Amino acid sequence: MATVLTAPGVLGDLVKREFDRDYTRETVTLRAGSSYPMGAVLGRVTADGTYALSPAAVTVGIEGAELASAVLLNTTDATAGNTEAVVLARGPVVLADATLVMDASVDDATKRAAKLAELAAHGLVARLAV
Secondary structure (H helix, E strand, C coil): CCCCCCCCCCHHHHEEEECCHHHHEEEEEECCCCEECCCEEEEECCCCCCEEECCCCCCCCCCCCCCEEEEECCCEECCCCCEEEEEECCCCEEEEHHHCECCCCCCCHHHHHHHHHHHHCCCEEEECCC
């Protein structure tokens, strides 16, 4: 019987072009209570400045996060408490569309397109990649 091995995602799968990493990257605080995968599309919570998965609409307790503004560069476990992580906060950056991880509420093509447009406003552009 053949054994199939699957390699974990690497940064090169997500980031296809980044023109100045000293400019595009920021260290932010991820909101406690979740494990965030590489490529997570994040929004900033207005009340405390932490970042959480960006939902499709305003969500009580994480108001502000509905506006996608960053993409997580590494899988990060924040289940035990707020945790610092590095994100892409501004472009110019080209990302592989298929590697972006959306909140479960972003559940159709229209909502996904809206999130991609919000990221594009920050210079974070998603493209189909091979």
